[in-house]
Amino acid sequence: MKRLRAWMVRLAGVFFSRRREQEMADEMESHLQLHIADNLRAGMTPDEARRQALLRLGGLEQTKQIYRERGTVPALEALGHDVRFAFRQLRRNPGFAFTAAIVLALGISASTAIFSAVDPILFRPLPYPDPSRVMMLWEERNDGSREAVCFGTFHGLQERSQSFQAVAVMKPWQPTMIGRGEPERFEGQRVSADYFRVLGVEPVLGRGFDAADDQHNGPNVVVLSDTLWRRRFAGDRAILGRQITLDDNLYSVIGVMPKSFENVLEPAAQLWAPLQYDPSLPADGREWGHHLQMIGRLASRVSRNAAGNELGVILHSLGQIYAKGFDSSGGVSRGMLVNPLQKDIARDVRPALLAILGAVVLVLLIACVNVTSLILARGARRRSEFAVRAALGANRMRLVQQLLTESLLLAAIGGLIGILLANGGVRLLVGLSPAALPRVDAIRIDNLVLLFALAITTLVGLVVGLMPALHASHSDPHTSLQQNSRTTAGSQQMTRRTLVVSEVAIALVLLISAGLLLRSIQRLFAIPPGFDPSHLLTMQVQEYGHRFDKDADRARFYEQALQAVRQLPGVVDVAFTSQLPLSGDFDSYGVEFAAHPGDLSSEGFRYAVDPSYFAVMKVPLLHGRLLTESDRAGAPVAVLLSESYARRMFGRQDPVGQRIRIGPDYGHPDKPWANVVGVVGDVKQLSLGLSDSQAFYTTPTQWHWVDNVQSLVVRTRGDAAAMAPAIRRAIWSVDKDQPIVRVATMENLVAASEAQRHFALVLFEAFALVGLILAATGIYGVLSGNVAERTREIGVRAALGASPANILRLILRQGMTLAALGIAIGLLGAIAASRALLTLLFGVSPLDPLTYAGVVAVLAAVAAIACWIPARRAAQVDPAITLRAE
Amino acid sequence: MGEKTDVWQGTLALMVLKTLQTMGPLHGYGIARRIEQTSGNLLSLNYGTLYPALLKLEQEGSIASEWGTSDNNRKAKFYKLTRAGRKQLENEARDWEQAAAIVARFLSPAGEQA
Structure with missing residues (x-):
């Protein structure tokens, strides 16, 4: 306590040093005067009296210093x-x-x-709350890959599992709202009843979903995000119970999520509605598709592994209950993957x-x-x-x-x-x-x-x-x-040289990493996507409302929109497709081949396209014929296969005339066969880097339904992006309520499909550039300092007959030795670093000789320039002047 | 003169407090002289060490200081005991006496036999 007080006073003393100094001087002076007076009284001379007093005090300045140190910190x-x-x-x-x-x-x-x-x-x-217990769940296929969950799996697990407090599934939902202005399509989610409970977030207004909401043919209810509530409904608290029109249906608003709610699974989602799937798993329903994302909140004291094991056991019993299988991929998955949500989304x-x-x-x-x-x-x-x-x-x-x-x-x-x-x-x-x-x-x-x-x-x-x-x-x-x-201490020069060497080494690691990424990107973009992306504009068009409930009406709208766009000046050709390459679309269905009886393991990307699609995209016909206007409902179904798919299934046999069953017909012997009529070139669907080219094409009218969301591809004569407004107006001239989203040139889509590598590349390029500049200035700094310090020595050398060229070489050699040492060490570092980059590389060995050689050349050149300037200065030293200056 | 003992570590504070208790408010020089006199001139006090000790006691709140005038009309800083200082003196004096008594018993012949 006493100590503490003393410390406080001393701390305060730090701020009042001047006043304390004065007081101390006064006190010392008064002490001396008192002592001197005593000494005089004792009979000393004035000088002796003062000397004695100072001596006994032990030196005035020393005393003051001890006093000062005690007075503050x-x-x-x-x-x-x-x-x-x-x-x-x-x-x-x-x-x-x-x-x-x-x-x-x-x-x-x-x-x-x-x-x-x-x-x-x-x-x-x-x-x-308690975020470490929120898990993402996937089905694990027999080959170890992960797959989205189908409703049968979810429903079975939800009923039987004890490992989770709650589980939920969700899928994207993009409802459209029309108002005074242009139709607006929202990002949203269809979720099962416990979605918000799994995340542990409650609506701030109203309520979330419960089991009664999430029933087949249940009520149309919707929960809004805070952003949407404020933007479209002015934050009106009376919104609860009000009805809003989405996709031509009335939905009652039952809740509003808090502003702080971060929906990491679908950050763009603005509204949520219950999933309302049919647990009786009707034979031809959407319940069979593997298209649901599943999350769960682990029950307390249940480990991730235990939960995974339990789910695996349940999954197998489900396989026995539904003997014919319960999903569209034919068999039961090997097990369930239970991953922490945070890890999963960052994967x-x-x-x-x-x-x-x-x-x-x-x-x-x-x-x-x-x-x-x-x-x-x-x-x-x-x-x-x-x-x-x-x-x-x-x-x-x-x-x-x-x-x-x-x-x-x-x-x-x-x-x-x-x-x-x-x-x-x-x-x-x-x-x-x-x-x-x-x-x-x-x-x-x-x-x-x-x-x-x-x-x-x-x-x-x-x-x-x-x-x-x-x-x-x-x-x-x-x-x-x-x-x-001016003379140098040797050890310090040593240190500075070591620093320069390490700078060069680090710069080399950065440069090689950047170089490898650059080469990967070049390799990727050198891969032909299978179509010509230049002068192509794409956009997604969706029909809205009950007036399009019938397939025929739907088809008519798309047909009219096509005609309207085709007539625009500057448009070469135009087509609709059910999915667009490299856009993130992923739509694949099972295919059964008459040539491979009993094999139900094959699936391909499904494209329902207008016959003009191949001309618009410039996808080449390799064999047989393309789709035509006469391939329409009622006629025998005509299918095109992609080149690698045809080769894989038929080898050297002629694919044309082969019989297959596609999509919902697959695996159903009672359904008629479709005919392969031709083979077209492979097209990259998911990524330039993946060889995922199994695809089949039909016309929209020969597919089982007319898709209500289609992508328009337009080949233009001039700048594709500039055509977007005119094309939108043309479509809205057919029907003004149809939302048009995701407008992008095909070139942008191709670039965006490699966004992650590109992101890494841009940063690495920037970092490598900074590293290069810093390393160069480092070499320059050390050498020019060195030259300045050695001016006299250089002068002596020159006076003794060294030519400027000799001196230039001397200094250059010194600098380049450092650079070479740095490069050698950096190469070792780069070899280690490139291993860490492995997943980001494509088509390039982490030890790609071209990259290594190129980078070393660049770095050596930059180092040479950095050495050259001080070396030239040294070569120009005039011996007469330097020697006289000493 | 050579026989003089230096002030033992830690005892200076006690001497200062005791001096102030006996003499009342006193300036630094006065305290130093009084300590020397009380010791029968057996103690050699380096006056320079006295001031930091006074500052420490003041920082700890055992003494307080005030500028005043000395007997021969000189300006000087006078120190006096605070209530906390009085208590500290009591405690330390008792501790010291106890310690001295213990040491004394060790040194006496009777102590050796026991």
Whole structure:
């Protein structure tokens, strides 16, 4: 207690140093006067009296110093001095301060921005109560791949499983609302009753779904997001119970979700309605398709493994109950995969994010090395200052403390600029990010990110300052004072060279990683997609309302829209398709081949397309004939197969004339066969990198239904994007209530299909460029410092007959040795790093010789330029002038 | 003069407190002289060490200071005991006496036999 009080007084003392100093001086003076008066009385001379008094006090200044140290906290007092001194030092050297602060700011801002993106996706728990218990569930196929759940699986598991508090399934739902303006199509979800309960979030207004809502032919009810409620309904609390029209049906609003609700499974979702599937699993219903995403909240004290095992057992018993199988893929899955939701949603972006995180650490490292080198160089010039301080009694710790204060101050300035830059960086990052990036809304500079930036800044300040500080404090004041300040200490040169070597090595790792990614992207985009993406505009058109309930009416609308668009000037040709390549569409159905009796394992992408589709996309006909207008309802069903599908199923046999059953007919012997009439080229559906080219084509009227959402592809004469407004108007001239969404040129779709690799590539390119520049300036800095210090030696060499060319070579060799050493070490690092990149690479070996050679050449060239400038300066040294200057 | 003992660590505070209790408010020089006199001039007090000790006691709240005028009309800073200081003096004096008594018993012949 007493101690504490004393400390408080001392801490306060830090702020009142001037007043205390005065009082102390007064007290000492009064003490001396009293003592002197006594001594005089004892008969001493005035001089002797004063001398004795001072002696007994033990030296006036020493006493004052002890007194001072007791009066305040010396370390803190010193800190204040150091900070003020550091500021003066930096101000005196603005060029150095500016360069160092900017370099650090770059490193800190890049790592802060990346951290802000990586943290919510990979590390920060999802914004739900007890988030670690929320699981994503998949069916596990016999080949180990994962597959979406079908309703039979979900229903069976929900009834029987004890491992979960609640389970739910969901699927995308895109209802349309028409109003005064253009029709608006919303993103939404159809969910089973317990969806919100699994996530642990309740509506802020009204209620969520219960079992009574989620029944086959149940009531039309809907829950709104906070955003939609405020935007379309002005945040009116009386919305509950009101009816809104979606897809021409009336829905009662029963709830509004809280503003804070982050729907990580479908971030764009604005409204939710119950799934209302039929648990009796009617033979030809949608209940059979594997198209549902399933989540569950683990019951307490049930482990993930135990839950998975239990589900697997239930799944097998389900297979026995429904002897004929209960889903469209024929057999029961091997088991169920139970993955933590957070891991699951980040699955696809995890490799890219981790690689980027690694790269940004390298950038930060290279920035630190660069600034360390700068501080060292400056330290060389300040050596006599340190020597004077040491001679005046500053101990080693004190010097280290002062230098660390300087570097910390530097880092603080860099950190401040860095945080400001990071703010822009985060926005840039989100703009660049692939559409599949989860939790984009949670990416921002918040307190945690600021804390991270602060920690990084402190760390950087210490790292950057420690080595120079130890160096400076290490030097012997005696020799330092004697020596001319221009001469170098050997150990310090050594350190700076080591730093340059490591800079080059890190830059090489970054450059090679970027190079490998660049080559992968080039390889990918060199793959022909199977169609010609130039001058192609695409958009999704949906018919809306009960007036299109009949297939014939639906078909008529699409036919009229086609005619309207075809007549536009600038349009070459136009077609509708049920799914669009490389757009994220995924629509595949089983196919049964008469040539392979009993084999029900085959499936292909289904395209219901207008006969003009192949001309519009420029998909080549390889064999047989294309689809024609006469392939319509009532006529025998004509099917085209993709090249690899035909080859895989028929080998060298002629595919034309082969009989197959497609989609709902597959596996049903009572249904008629369809005929293969031709073979067309392969088209990439999911990604350029996947060889997923099993596809079959029919006309829309020969498929079992007319799709109510179709994609329009338009080949234009000029700029495709510019045609979008005219095409939209043409479609709306047929019917103004039809929503048109996802307008994009085919070229953009192709680019977006590789968004993740592209995202990684852009960042790596930027980081590698920064690394290259920093490494080059590092080499330049060391060499030019070295040349400046050796001017005299070079002068002597020149006077003794060394030609400028000799000197040029001497300096160049010195610099290039460092670069070569850095490159050698960097190559080892790059080999290790490229392993980590493996999942992001495509068609390129992680040891691709071309990339390695190219990068080494680039780095060597840049290093040569960085060496050339100081070397030339050395070669131009005039011996007469330098020698006279000594 | 060479026979003088240095002030033992930790006892200076006790001496200062006792001096202030006996003498009332006193300036630093006065305290120093009084300690020397009380010890029968056997203690050699480095006056320089007295002031940090006074500052420490003041920071801990055992004494308080005030500027005033000395007997011969000089300006000086006077220290006086606070209530906390009085209590501290009592405690430390008792502790000291106890310690001294214990040591004394060890050193006496009777103590050796026991």
